[in-house]
Amino acid sequence: TERSYIMLKPDAVQRGxxxxxxxxxxxxxxxxxxLKLVTPSLEMAQKHYYDLAExxxxxxxxxxxxxxxxxxxxxxxxxVIRQGRRMIGATSPLAADPGxxxxxxxxxxxxxxxxxxxxxxxxxxxxxxxxxxxxxx
Ligand code: ATP
Ligand code: MG
Numbered sequence: 001t002e003r004s005y006i007m008l009k010p011d012a013v014q015r016g017x018x019x020x021x022x023x024x025x026x027x028x029x030x031x032x033x034x035l036k037l038v039t040p041s042l043e044m045a046q047k048h049y050y051d052l053a054e055x056x057x058x059x060x061x062x063x064x065x066x067x068x069x070x071x072x073x074x075x076x077x078x079x080v081i082r083q084g085r086r087m088i089g090a091t092s093p094l095a096a097d098p099g100x101x102x103x104x105x106x107x108x109x110x111x112x113x114x115x116x117x118x119x120x121x122x123x124x125x126x127x128x129x130x131x132x133x134x135x136x137x
Pocket of ligand 1: 112
């Protein structure tokens with residue numbers, strides 16, 4: 001079994017979508033092993049998205065992520081990294097299939113409400129970045 005870092009971005013919290021999105025993961029059968037509400041510093045946002053540092057939208061992306069509280073979570077279960085990405089849908093909400101979280105709940109790429117780890121390596125790095133070992137159940 002494996003773990004994925006799932007984060008509800010500031011727009012999701014502001015729009016009151018936390019319960020609905022957490023429910024989708026829980027109902028699917030993934031186990032919630034950590035959850036906290038935090039407002040990330042700009043430095044934290046930059047570390048989280050370090051692999052995109054060369055992209056033109058990087059400053060806007062990091063400013064947005066640090067603009068308000070996010071819900072940082074770790075879910076555990078069979079194939080949760082890949083399945084979580086499938087549930088989340090395409091990066092651009094307009095390209096995301098209906099039935100996916102972005103396809104149902106968003107329209108703007110820069111405000112696509114949720115992040116999910118994209119590999120075993122990124123999941124490990126992101127969980128270590130956002131959580132202390134003792135915060136994981
Ligand atoms: P995330 O990492 O947030 O789960 P993702 O893996 O679907 O999203 P990435 O390529 O990792 O997509 O991009 C990270 C975030 O940067 C996206 O969620 C989106 O908000 C933003 N982003 C990506 N591409 C663009 C773009 N072309 N223009 C504006 N913002 C973008
Ligand atoms: Mg990504």
